[in-house]
Amino acid sequence: MHSRVERVRARMAEMGVDALLLSLCADLPWLTGYEAMPLERLTMLVLPADEVATLVVPALEAPRVKRHRELFSLRPWSETEDPVAIVAELVGARRRLAVSDRTWATFVLRLQAALPDRQWLASSRVTTPLRAVKDAAEIEALRRAGEAADRVATQLRSGDIPLIGRTEAEVSADIGRRLRAEGHQRVNFAIVGSGPNSASPHHEPGSRTIGPGEAVVCDFGGTMAGYCSDITRTVFTGPPPPEFVDLYSVLEYAQAAAVAAARVGTPCEEVDGVARSLIEGGGFGEHFIHRTGHGIGLEEHEDPYIVAGNRQPLEPGHAFSVEPGIYLAGRWGARIEDIVVATEDGPEALNAVDRGLAVVEA
Amino acid sequence: MHSRVERVRARMAEMGVDALLLSLCADLPWLTGYEAMPLERLTMLVLPADEVATLVVPALEAPRVKRHRELFSLRPWSETEDPVAIVAELVGARRRLAVSDRTWATFVLRLQAALPDRQWLASSRVTTPLRAVKDAAEIEALRRAGEAADRVATQLRSGDIPLIGRTEAEVSADIGRRLRAEGHQRVNFAIVGSGPNSASPHHEPGSRTIGPGEAVVCDFGGTMAGYCSDITRTVFTGPPPPEFVDLYSVLEYAQAAAVAAARVGTPCEEVDGVARSLIEGGGFGEHFIHRTGHGIGLEEHEDPYIVAGNRQPLEPGHAFSVEPGIYLAGRWGARIEDIVVATEDGPEALNAVDRGLAVVEA
Numbered sequence: 001m002h003s004r005v006e007r008v009r010a011r012m013a014e015m016g017v018d019a020l021l022l023s024l025c026a027d028l029p030w031l032t033g034y035e036a037m038p039l040e041r042l043t044m045l046v047l048p049a050d051e052v053a054t055l056v057v058p059a060l061e062a063p064r065v066k067r068h069r070e071l072f073s074l075r076p077w078s079e080t081e082d083p084v085a086i087v088a089e090l091v092g093a094r095r096r097l098a099v100s101d102r103t104w105a106t107f108v109l110r111l112q113a114a115l116p117d118r119q120w121l122a123s124s125r126v127t128t129p130l131r132a133v134k135d136a137a138e139i140e141a142l143r144r145a146g147e148a149a150d151r152v153a154t155q156l157r158s159g160d161i162p163l164i165g166r167t168e169a170e171v172s173a174d175i176g177r178r179l180r181a182e183g184h185q186r187v188n189f190a191i192v193g194s195g196p197n198s199a200s201p202h203h204e205p206g207s208r209t210i211g212p213g214e215a216v217v218c219d220f221g222g223t224m225a226g227y228c229s230d231i232t233r234t235v236f237t238g239p240p241p242p243e244f245v246d247l248y249s250v251l252e253y254a255q256a257a258a259v260a261a262a263r264v265g266t267p268c269e270e271v272d273g274v275a276r277s278l279i280e281g282g283g284f285g286e287h288f289i290h291r292t293g294h295g296i297g298l299e300e301h302e303d304p305y306i307v308a309g310n311r312q313p314l315e316p317g318h319a320f321s322v323e324p325g326i327y328l329a330g331r332w333g334a335r336i337e338d339i340v341v342a343t344e345d346g347p348e349a350l351n352a353v354d355r356g357l358a359v360v361e362a
Numbered sequence: 363m364h365s366r367v368e369r370v371r372a373r374m375a376e377m378g379v380d381a382l383l384l385s386l387c388a389d390l391p392w393l394t395g396y397e398a399m400p401l402e403r404l405t406m407l408v409l410p411a412d413e414v415a416t417l418v419v420p421a422l423e424a425p426r427v428k429r430h431r432e433l434f435s436l437r438p439w440s441e442t443e444d445p446v447a448i449v450a451e452l453v454g455a456r457r458r459l460a461v462s463d464r465t466w467a468t469f470v471l472r473l474q475a476a477l478p479d480r481q482w483l484a485s486s487r488v489t490t491p492l493r494a495v496k497d498a499a500e501i502e503a504l505r506r507a508g509e510a511a512d513r514v515a516t517q518l519r520s521g522d523i524p525l526i527g528r529t530e531a532e533v534s535a536d537i538g539r540r541l542r543a544e545g546h547q548r549v550n551f552a553i554v555g556s557g558p559n560s561a562s563p564h565h566e567p568g569s570r571t572i573g574p575g576e577a578v579v580c581d582f583g584g585t586m587a588g589y590c591s592d593i594t595r596t597v598f599t600g601p602p603p604p605e606f607v608d609l610y611s612v613l614e615y616a617q618a619a620a621v622a623a624a625r626v627g628t629p630c631e632e633v634d635g636v637a638r639s640l641i642e643g644g645g646f647g648e649h650f651i652h653r654t655g656h657g658i659g660l661e662e663h664e665d666p667y668i669v670a671g672n673r674q675p676l677e678p679g680h681a682f683s684v685e686p687g688i689y690l691a692g693r694w695g696a697r698i699e700d701i702v703v704a705t706e707d708g709p710e711a712l713n714a715v716d717r718g719l720a721v722v723e724a
Contacts, residue, residue, distance in 0.1 A: 037564060040656075040663050060652040063562035063691070079653045080670050105465035106484040122468040173542065180535065200425035202399060290422040291441045294402075301402050308442050329425070 001068050004031055004130070005053075011126050012049045018094035020047040020123055021087065021111070025102035026298035027127045029226070033067040042083040042107055045072060046090040056086050088114035098123040124303070132295055132303045133317040139341055141227035142296065142319055146339050146350035148182035149221060149229035153351070156218055156233060157358035164212055164237050164362060168192040168205035175220050184222035184229070188300050191219040198234070199333035201290055201325055212238045215332040216360075217325075221300060228300045230321055231351050232337035235358045248334050248357045250282030251326050255336040255355065258292055258306075258322045262340050262347040268310040268320075275324040276308075284326045287333075293321035296339055314342040319350075363430050366393055366492070367409075373488050374411045380456035382409040382485055383449065383473070387464035388660035389489045391588070395429040404445040404469055407434060408452040418448050450476035460485040486665070494657055494665045495679040501703055503589035504658065504681055508701050508712035510544035511583060511591035515713070518580055518595060519720035526574055526599050526724060530554040530567035537582050546584035546591070550662050553581040560596070561695035563652055563687055575600045577694040578722075579687075583662060590662045592683055593713050594699035597720045610696050610719045612644030613688050617698040617717065620654055620668075620684045624702050624709040630672040630682075637686040638670075646688045649695075655683035658701055676704040681712075 008031060012020065022028040022045040029035040034055065036043035041058040053072035057065060062076040075090075077083045084107065091097065097115070099108060100123040112120065134142065152175060155161050161174055169192075176187040193203035198215040210216060214237050221230035236244065258275035272292040279288045293306035296319055304312055306320055323337030338351040370393060374382065384390040384407040391397040396417065398405035403420040415434035419427060424438040437452075439445045446469065453459065459477070461470060462485040474482065496504065514537060517523050523536055531554075538549040555565035560577040572578060576599050583592035598606065620637035634654040641650045655668035658681050666674055668682055685699030700713040 058564075058652075060563040064564055064566055078651070099467050099471075101466055101468040103467040104463055105461050105467070105470045106463040106486065108467045108470045109461075109482055109484055112482075120471055120474075122471055124468065169547075177539075185531075201422040202420075202426060204426055289440070290420075 001031065001033060001071060005071060007130050008047070008126060009049065011130065015126060016096055017098045017121070017126055018049050018096045019091050019098070020045070020126060021091070021097055021099045021103070022047065022123060023100050023103040023107065025100045025123070026302070027100050027123050027131070030127070030131055030298055032071050034065055037061060042087070044083070044087050046087055048091075048094060054090055056083055056090070058083075084110045084114050087111065091115055095119060096121070098126050128303045131297065133315055134297060134319050134341070135317065138227065138297060139317070139319065141225050142339065142341070143350050145184070145224040145227050145229035146231070148184060148224055149179065149231045150351055150353045151182050152178045152220065153231050153233045153353040157235060157354065157360070159360045159362040162362045163194075163210045163216055163235070163360055165209065167207050167209050168194055168197065169207060171210065171218075172205035175218065179220065179222045184224045186223040187220070188222050188228065189220060191217065193217045193333070196330050196332065199327040199329050199331060201327060201333070201335065210237060215240075215244060215334060217333060217335050219335060219337065226298060228296050228298070230296055230300060230337065230339060231353070232323055232335045233353060233355075233358070234334040234336065235360045237360055239359060240357060244332060244334075245357065247284065247326050247328075250279060250284060251324060251334050251336060252355055252357075254278035254282070254324050255322060255338075258324060259338060259340055259347055259349055262314060262320075262322065262342055264316055264342050264344060265313050267313050268304050268306050269308050271306050271314075271322065272308055275322070279324060279326060287326045287328055288324055289327060290325065293323050295320045316342055316344050318342045363393065363395060363433060367433060369492050370409070370488060371411065373492065377488060378458055379460045379483070379488055380411050380458045381453050381460070382407070382488060383453070383459055383461040383465070384409065384485060385462050385465040385469065387462045387485070388664070389462050389485050389493070392489070392493055392660055394433050396427055399423060404449070406445070406449050408449055410453075410456060416452055418445055418452070420445075446472045446476050449473065453477055457481060458483070460488050490665045493659065495677055496659060496681050496703070497679065500589065500659060501679070501681065503587050504701065504703070505712050507546070507584075507586040507589050507591035508593070510546060510586055511541065511593045512713055512715045513544050514540045514582065515593050515595050515715040519597060519716065519722070521722045521724040524724045525556075525572045525578055525597070525722055527571060529569050529571050530556055530559065531569060533572065533580075534567035537580065541582065541584045546586045548585040549582070550584050550590065551582060553579065555579045555695070558692050558694065561689040561691050561693060563689060563695070563697065572599060577606060577696060579695060579697050581697060581699065588660060590658050590660070592658055592662060592699065592701060593715070594685055594697045595715065595717075595720070596696040596698065597722045599722055601721060602719060606694060606696075607719065609646065609688050612641060612646060613686060613696050613698055614717055614719075616640035616644070616686050617684060617700075620686065621700060621702055621709055621711060624676060624682075624684065624704055626678055626704050626706060627675050629675050630666050630668050631670050633668050633676075633684065634670055637684070641686060641688060649688045649690055650686055651689060652687065655685050657682045678704055678706050680704045
């Protein structure tokens, strides 16, 4: 943690940032081990470039602050105090302020009113290059979360998770229970899209009952010891028709090629380009309607993004998803996703479950 | 929904708001039935005072938008477009803009850069007086969520949920499973604070094993058919010592009196004052370190807040928690919480579980 604070201070000096104001988003736990509650009572770490940091925290949550207390002083506020005024006083005359990305608008607007004529930027501008490169302990945490998710994906592919005759919402809840049983503290999402819904990448699992002869896209992940998992496997309930097999083989080849392309030094957009050009070559270009991937760590989605326009070269320790998909609206769709780490020895996939099209008869 | 849009437009006219920009927070589902995903791809409803609304949504999430499509037109954006530029173009020359309370800072700052020299306010300024008054269907939804939470609280008090020898985290996970089994789609929190941790109001359930002869504060809630539950009961593992019985009886009396005081026309702060003065009278004033309650509905915490300084009088349809607590740092604590609706016939508690101190021997 101390080394992280030092590196953040160096970045602040480099960028001329006078104070960091951290509330919601993973910058705060990454830097201090403390996570703000996502509630209407403001928690905010004020980290001036030139002074020790102060954690402004609701009095009733002050007993939660236990670890790394040497990194900041504590300023609990009672129910009739104004936390925005407290933050403004701590900021004082400092001019260039970086506020954490997910701070609620209501607090941003109140801070701007209390601190007029300042320059505001998102704290990710400061922290992203530091947080995106994972250290060995972080990669180990991502690996363990990936292994736990793999065990659930294996249960899905083997038919241990019944599909036919159950609703998407039931299967989603079942997957969530299994993620917890495999060691996840939190389930972040468990997308189950069946039949025509498999063509909706962020489908909300609902009351549709899964039938035989359908594509089922399952994309799920959660948090284990602070770090996230995220995996997608697509299965077919019964023997798949040749058309779907064709689509799937294009996808499988494109996903594997994109993983293989994720080498240190390769720009993020090139990894996207590899998947995209192969899917285009297979005749499905217009049906791959999202980027190829996103970084992952303390947050499910963070830098680096594997998307056209992102010329940033991959660095050792970058961890991200590779998840192309093909979606034929109203009919069916498929997606395959693994988490990959860029290393000096080449890309390392943190998921190891078979990526072939599994036929589930249950 | 149509009536809600009309009432919102009337409030906008009254307040001189030129456009509403709704992203995260419950204003969007309350108004349109659609809930934005809390991700880095911007979803935003642009509702100008003088024109039909447009929902700017990531292309891959457009298939999720199914209901109430007559209320807005859809503007899906692809991965290489800039959603902030799209919103800015829809806003045009409009000057006074209300952005939803939980919109991420990163989007607020980018919107402010794309739309310079505007007036910005939080959308809750527009929507709060409308959303705080629940209609009959909303109260019925809150009632059903409360009944489901009651069944879990009854299991806790009766000893069906084993406590002694389990960790707080295990009990928390068990309560979560039971909330789901009783019909909740989502568990929002399940605080379990045992022994000295019972004195930490927002304690994070951890690895502490619950022993005999301890206070255990359990505060849990989730979402059922869109509306939230929230209940707290405190139990003692074994016969409680007289000192704790004294503390608890002061608390129980104060909570009941505050519920009884929650009559239409009474200012919110008076309900808080009733609980606070009785706890002060019992000698525990300095140990009641938070407000008495918060509104509840689509969100766990929303207006009206039952807190000193809030002179707003209760109206029929206001729904809120009444949850005083007494916390002796390092030793023990207790809290009792019910959800209450203000009605013309007086306060109606939506939780009916016994509030006396339950002794749990398991």
